[in-house]
Every structure is written in C-alpha cells, then in structure tokens.
Amino acid sequence: MKTRSVAPMRVAKIGYIVLSALICVLGILMMVMPEQSLSSLVKIFGISMMAFGVIKLVGFFSKDLYRLAFQYDLQFGILVLVLGLIVTVKPNNALNFLCIALGVSILADGLFKMQIALDSKKFGISTWWLIMLPAVCAGMVGLIMVFRPTESLRVMTILLGLSLLTEGLLNLIVALLTVKIIKNQIPDVIDEDSYH
Numbered sequence: 001m002k003t004r005s006v007a008p009m010r011v012a013k014i015g016y017i018v019l020s021a022l023i024c025v026l027g028i029l030m031m032v033m034p035e036q037s038l039s040s041l042v043k044i045f046g047i048s049m050m051a052f053g054v055i056k057l058v059g060f061f062s063k064d065l066y067r068l069a070f071q072y073d074l075q076f077g078i079l080v081l082v083l084g085l086i087v088t089v090k091p092n093n094a095l096n097f098l099c100i101a102l103g104v105s106i107l108a109d110g111l112f113k114m115q116i117a118l119d120s121k122k123f124g125i126s127t128w129w130l131i132m133l134p135a136v137c138a139g140m141v142g143l144i145m146v147f148r149p150t151e152s153l154r155v156m157t158i159l160l161g162l163s164l165l166t167e168g169l170l171n172l173i174v175a176l177l178t179v180k181i182i183k184n185q186i187p188d189v190i191d192e193d194s195y196h
Contacts, residue, residue, distance in 0.1 A: 009179065012059035016175035019052045023168035030161030034154045042087060045098075045164075049084025053077045059179075072112045079105055099156060103145025106167050110139030113170055120178060127177055134170040141166045 026045060056077030083101050113135035120128035141163045148156065 008058055008062035012055060012062045013175055013179045015051075015055035016059065016171055016179070019048065019055055020168045020172035020175065022048055023052070023164050024172070027161040027164030027166075027168060030164065031158050032161075034157035034161070046084045046086075046088030049080050049087065051084075053079070053081025053084055056080060071116070072109075076105070076109060076112075098160060099145050099148050102160070102163060103142045103147075105142070106163050107139050107142030107146065109167065110135045110137075110142055110170070113138070113174060116174060116178065125177065130173055130177060131170075134166060134173055138163075138166040138170045 026048060054077070056073035060071075060073040060077060083098075083105065086101075087098060113131060117128045117132035117135055120131060141159075145159060145163050148159075
C-alpha cells in the first residue's frame with residue numbers, strides 16, 4: 001500500500017515555526033523601537049505576511065495527521081497573502097490599514113484557534129490549554145487593534161508589535177503541539193492501483 005509523502009507537512013511545520021519566530025522578533029522590535037521600526041520594518045512585515053500566507057496554504061494542503069493546526073488555513077492563507085501584498089506594494093500610510101485589517105484577522109484567527117484548542121481537548125491532547133490561553137490573548141489584542149484606542153503613532157506601533165508577538169507565539173504553539181508527522185502515513189483515499 002502506498003504511503004503519503006510527508007514533505008509538504010514537514011515544509012509547513014518548519015515554515016510555521018520559522019516564520020512564527022520571525023513574526024515574534026518583528027513584534028518585539030516594533031515594541032522596543034516604535035519610532036525607528038515602523039518605516040524600516042513595514043516592507044519586511046509585508047514580505048513576512050506573504051511568506052506566512054504561502055506556508056498556511058502549504059499547511060492546508062499537506063493533510064497532517066491530526067488535521068487540527070491547518071484546518072482553517074486555506075482562507076487565512078489567502079487573507080494573509082493579500083494583506084502582505086497590499087502592505088508591500090503600498091507601504092505609505094500602512095499603519096491605519098494594518099491596524100484594522102490585521103486586528104480583524106488576528107481576532108478571527110484567535111477565535112478559530114480557540115476552536116482548535118477545544119478540538120485538541122476532545123482529541124485527547126492534554127496540553128490543549130496551551131493553545132487556548134494565547135488564542136484568547138490574541139483575540140483580545142486583535143479586538144484592541146480594530147478599535148484603535150489612540151491615534152498616537154508610537155502607541156499604535158507598539159500595539160502592532162504586541163499583536164505580532166501574540167500571533168507569532170500562538171502559531172508557534174499550535175504548530176509544535178498539534179502537527180504530527182508520521183513517516184508511513186496512509187493516504188485518506190486508497191488508490192485503485194494499490195489493488196492491482
């Protein structure tokens with residue numbers, strides 16, 4: 001019987017981990033250096049978002065064993081890819097757009113990751129709460145980003161950095177806890193060739 005290639009799952013998991021760590025670092029830089037970082041990091045941020053969108057799409061199509069981490073990544077992959085493209089192509093005045101667009105996407109991602117945490121609990125993953133806690137935090141930060149409590153560029157840059165840090169940590173935890181790669185995984189649909 002044929003086994004499924006684990007290469008797409010491995011690419012998705014490693015990509016998730018690397019890009020989540022990069023997003024965390026970017027978030028920390030934006031919080032620590034809000035004045036300098038905005039203009040210099042917007043393009044890097046846009047490119048990172050596009051790369052993360054591609055990794056989310058690869059993850060969705062990889063059919064990992066548990067089907068938890070990547071189950072909502074078709075839609076989010078496309079959304080993040082488009083947001084990254086917009087930010088990269090039009091970096092000027094990107095802060096207002098980013099706050100609302102990123103806030104909505106982080107809020108939605110937090111809500112979906114809460115569902116993944118509950119699914120993980122039902123599946124028997126004892127560390128499901130390690131997904132739930134950052135998912136709730138990410139959702140709250142996303143909500144704050146949408147309502148933008150201040151127009152201060154410095155504060156908004158710090159908030160943007162905080163949102164990147166929470167989203168990066170959330171994706172990192174989900175990738176580490178729920179993506180399992182089994183070398184001899186059997187395909188979902190058995191090929192007719194395997195009977196000949």
